[in-house]
Amino acid sequence: MGKHIVVIPGDGIGREVTDAAVEILKKTDEIYHLDFTYEWKDAGGTAYDKYGVPLPEETVNACRKGDGILFGAVGGDQWDHLEPSLRPEKAILGLRKSLGLYVNLRPVKIQDSMIEYSPLKPEIARGTDIMIVRELVGGIYFGKRCESEINDGVERAWDVESYSVPEVERITRFAMEAARKRHGHVTSVDKSNVLASSRLWRRTAVRVHDEEYPDIQLDHMYVDNCAQQFAIHPSFFDVVVTSNMFGDILSDEAAVLSGSIGMLPSASIGKETSLYEPIHGSAPDIAGKGIANPIATILSAAMMLRYSFNEDRAADAIEKAVNQTLEDGYRTGDIYREGMKKVDGEGMTEAILQNLH
Amino acid sequence: MGKHIVVIPGDGIGREVTDAAVEILKKTDEIYHLDFTYEWKDAGGTAYDKYGVPLPEETVNACRKGDGILFGAVGGDQWDHLEPSLRPEKAILGLRKSLGLYVNLRPVKIQDSMIEYSPLKPEIARGTDIMIVRELVGGIYFGKRCESEINDGVERAWDVESYSVPEVERITRFAMEAARKRHGHVTSVDKSNVLASSRLWRRTAVRVHDEEYPDIQLDHMYVDNCAQQFAIHPSFFDVVVTSNMFGDILSDEAAVLSGSIGMLPSASIGKETSLYEPIHGSAPDIAGKGIANPIATILSAAMMLRYSFNEDRAADAIEKAVNQTLEDGYRTGDIYREGMKKVDGEGMTEAILQNLH
Ligand SMILES: CC(C)[C@H](C(=O)O)[C@@H](O)C(=O)O
Ligand SMILES: CC(C)[C@H](C(=O)O)[C@@H](O)C(=O)O
Numbered sequence: 015m016g017k018h019i020v021v022i023p024g025d026g027i028g029r030e031v032t033d034a035a036v037e038i039l040k041k042t043d044e045i046y047h048l049d050f051t052y053e054w055k056d057a058g059g060t061a062y063d064k065y066g067v068p069l070p071e072e073t074v075n076a077c078r079k080g081d082g083i084l085f086g087a088v089g090g091d092q093w094d095h096l097e098p099s100l101r102p103e104k105a106i107l108g109l110r111k112s113l114g115l116y117v118n119l120r121p122v123k124i125q126d127s128m129i130e131y132s133p134l135k136p137e138i139a140r141g142t143d144i145m146i147v148r149e150l151v152g153g154i155y156f157g158k159r160c161e162s163e164i165n166d167g168v169e170r171a172w173d174v175e176s177y178s179v180p181e182v183e184r185i186t187r188f189a190m191e192a193a194r195k196r197h198g199h200v201t202s203v204d205k206s207n208v209l210a211s212s213r214l215w216r217r218t219a220v221r222v223h224d225e226e227y228p229d230i231q232l233d234h235m236y237v238d239n240c241a242q243q244f245a246i247h248p249s250f251f252d253v254v255v256t257s258n259m260f261g262d263i264l265s266d267e268a269a270v271l272s273g274s275i276g277m278l279p280s281a282s283i284g285k286e287t288s289l290y291e292p293i294h295g296s297a298p299d300i301a302g303k304g305i306a307n308p309i310a311t312i313l314s315a316a317m318m319l320r321y322s323f324n325e326d327r328a329a330d331a332i333e334k335a336v337n338q339t340l341e342d343g344y345r346t347g348d349i350y351r352e353g354m355k356k357v358d359g360e361g362m363t364e365a366i367l368q369n370l371h
Numbered sequence: 372m373g374k375h376i377v378v379i380p381g382d383g384i385g386r387e388v389t390d391a392a393v394e395i396l397k398k399t400d401e402i403y404h405l406d407f408t409y410e411w412k413d414a415g416g417t418a419y420d421k422y423g424v425p426l427p428e429e430t431v432n433a434c435r436k437g438d439g440i441l442f443g444a445v446g447g448d449q450w451d452h453l454e455p456s457l458r459p460e461k462a463i464l465g466l467r468k469s470l471g472l473y474v475n476l477r478p479v480k481i482q483d484s485m486i487e488y489s490p491l492k493p494e495i496a497r498g499t500d501i502m503i504v505r506e507l508v509g510g511i512y513f514g515k516r517c518e519s520e521i522n523d524g525v526e527r528a529w530d531v532e533s534y535s536v537p538e539v540e541r542i543t544r545f546a547m548e549a550a551r552k553r554h555g556h557v558t559s560v561d562k563s564n565v566l567a568s569s570r571l572w573r574r575t576a577v578r579v580h581d582e583e584y585p586d587i588q589l590d591h592m593y594v595d596n597c598a599q600q601f602a603i604h605p606s607f608f609d610v611v612v613t614s615n616m617f618g619d620i621l622s623d624e625a626a627v628l629s630g631s632i633g634m635l636p637s638a639s640i641g642k643e644t645s646l647y648e649p650i651h652g653s654a655p656d657i658a659g660k661g662i663a664n665p666i667a668t669i670l671s672a673a674m675m676l677r678y679s680f681n682e683d684r685a686a687d688a689i690e691k692a693v694n695q696t697l698e699d700g701y702r703t704g705d706i707y708r709e710g711m712k713k714v715d716g717e718g719m720t721e722a723i724l725q726n727l728h
Contacts, residue, residue, distance in 0.1 A: 098564075098570070101564070103564050103565075107565070133491050133492060133495045133602050133603045134490050134491060134492070134602075135490060135491070135492060138490045154532060154565075154566065155565055157529070159566070159567040159568075160567055161567045161570065161571070162567075162571065168535050168536065168537060169535060169536045169571070170533055170534065170535040170536070170571070171533070171534060171567040171568045171570065171571035172514070172531050172532060172533035172534075172567065172568055173531070173532045173533075173566045173567050173568050174529050174530070174531055174532075175511060175529060175530045175531075175532060176527055176528070176529035176530075177527065177528060177529075178525050178526060178527040179525065179526045179527070180525060205616075205619075207455075207458070207460050208460075208464075208511075208512055209511065209516070209530045210516040210517055210518045210519075210528040210529065210530050211516075211528045211529055211530050213455070213518065213528065214518070214519065214526070214527070214528035237619075237620055238619045238620050238623040238624075239623070241598065241620045241621075241623055241624040241627075242623050242624060242626070242627035244624075245490050245491075245602065245624060245627050245628055246490045246627055259562075260620075262562075262594075262595045263594055263595050263598045263617075263620060264598075266595040266596070266598055266599050267595075267598040267599060267602065267624065269599070270598075270599035270602050270603055271602055
């Protein structure tokens, strides 16, 4: 009962950081006898260059058969001129939709030892530990849209934001279950003072809560207010559940408030398989130089062990190794501070391997 | 050629703060001979209680005839149970639409003397001076929507985000003109890697820029990235132009980063008339206690002088008086720090009046 992992390096630094994470997975496998097998597939601009499409059928099929997907990053200036359907981002959106990855999990935790990296004052940042649960296959991302239509001589384009009751039930339940394993507090974020889809969202969240999760504390917040509270009172939050579009904005805002975007993992979870990726981009400017911080991808691999393979012990071991390495003072360039031990990507991976037991 | 000002106190602290601003306007009138007349009208929960609707026809008609509108704030728990169309917020949305207030101007400036109020570290906050130009009568706020529709047994609700070329041209021109009077830099924020309406937005902004404003530096940013840059590099921005929905979220995020939401004004500008209001809410918890900070509303009145009446000298005088008063150490409770002179709303207004020349 081994596990088959599909690795998609993608573009830019995607190769380096997934290589690092695979090294960590291999060592973890040795220690915990997990019997992993691996397979590499293309996506993004790299796939476009080889096959003329950002997401080859072959990649999707491999993902369908895999037990978990480790994804690097996609994108780069050289593909920016392509028409929307051929751009690297389409690979991500395509994988989400075709694999039914309906929830994006984005943990944002500010460790006391990392507090100086936050743009926020320490007294505000302290204690931040948020799990953002973003709906990932619905809403305005996948609604009907029109690029251009002309009425009475006026050109217009439009996109439909839309949510169904089952979609909201599913994501709400996911958030409630997550809260049960954390601090029992869910904040549902919407814009129900304006949007009909938000009103359906809110009444569905309330019903799921009242009928199935009365033990959880559920509160509601408008998206504009949430964008504010993240900056002035981030420790208020435990689990935040929201729509695809609001989740895109809020999870990126929360991420940057942690001050260490090179260290934040994410999971995109589906019924059949799930995808794990760092939240940082492909950073073409530093690609190939070996200096990229591999931690976000390594922690994404740990999330895979936890959420896809139920290997909590092994996941804990990786997370501990990362924390130990940071406490030991190892820093890649993006988080380097005077007096610390500056290492490149391989140096960081090496140090984490040493701490992995 | 006097000017007629319609004052809409609204709910909660709206009355106190508009009273304070009117006192300042009267003194400014005395000094600069502006010949103002005033008229008070109801809106929000207060209007609902009196007339059964949050925005009486009479209020709209008075606004149409006025030269400028000074608005307090609306909302309160006691009206939260009302159906959407009767809630206090409808007064704001109704005024925006019926008066054609197509741009919301939200200046966010962090004065060096106020830097300690920002949740951001001083080295990040320093130099922040952003003018957010939010489109205010289009997009998903006023598109078609459906509260509930059932297909194949599945209930769904939806809202349409939609933009036309003339709508985007108009708001882009406004942003470009604003940039000409500032630092010549416009950042247009969209989600053109996903939304068709954003792609129309971006290509229209590019065309308006290239044809009419080649002297302005125009760049483009995705909304998720902008939510990040506000928190880590706010001094990068000069003028930010964006859609109604993104503008709602981003302007509130930027506001809170300034750390002094009780001091931020706004203008909602139309072709015939314009509305000026503090960005803070109605704060029912402190209403009637006389402790609300009137500065945001006083600075909104200054914006009225500048944008509706072209009285730059008088506007400057009010802004200077406010800054002087802050430098003199006067503070209402919301911004009080040890060693400062604590005053209530009237005390603050009095001190500003003293500094107004
Ligand atoms: C690349 C883009 C389409 C994507 C999104 O908006 O979902 C990204 O921003 C993300 O959050 O994963
Ligand atoms: C009250 C609400 C409808 C309004 C909006 O979302 O526009 C408010 O948040 C604002 O920004 O003025």
